[in-house]
Amino acid sequence: MFKSRNCYQLPLTQAAAGCSCCSSEPSTSAADTGAVEFSVEGLTCGHCVRTVEDAVRALDGVESASVELVSGGRSRLRVSGIAAGADVREAVTSAGYTVGNN
Template sequence: MCGTENRTQLPLASSASGCSCCSTEAAPAPTAAAGATTVEFAVDGLTCGHCVQTVEKAVSAVDGVESASVDLVPGGRSRLWVQGTVDAAATREAVTAAGYTFVGI
């Protein structure tokens, strides 16, 4: 078999059955609780569901943040929604400390 490739062609997962890191559909924006503010930021460098969980966990640990949610765009600019009392500088620090690029609003 020298010089002959023998590969199995696998079908791509559809967005209906694929995992969150492979889906091309945008997630709906989270809704804020009464009195809470929701701010959207852009983040680069996320490629999979594990990246999403890492950023959400890091940002959720920031004082005043009620929740953090990421709409993943693998290899592109992902959207990060932060609810609560949002401090952009603290959010930037959390994202960069997690190993990703905080682009801003």
């Protein structure tokens, strides 16, 4: 039998729609790290992901760009740095994909 037990209290989100990972509310962690998220439609594979990431990384001011692929749905593009949102949208569109309404 264990005599000690380590417990950690984790902060809960105030979102009415559920926990922070399931909430439909916008994520605040992106703002905390200087990252901005975009939804991207039309990506179906790793090649699509690399195409979008490379196009966005080529923009002045972008520190990093990563895509969480949802094949056939809305994938999540996370961009950190100081690039303008309009420039990111243009890079994604020029690469042949659609930026959804966030």
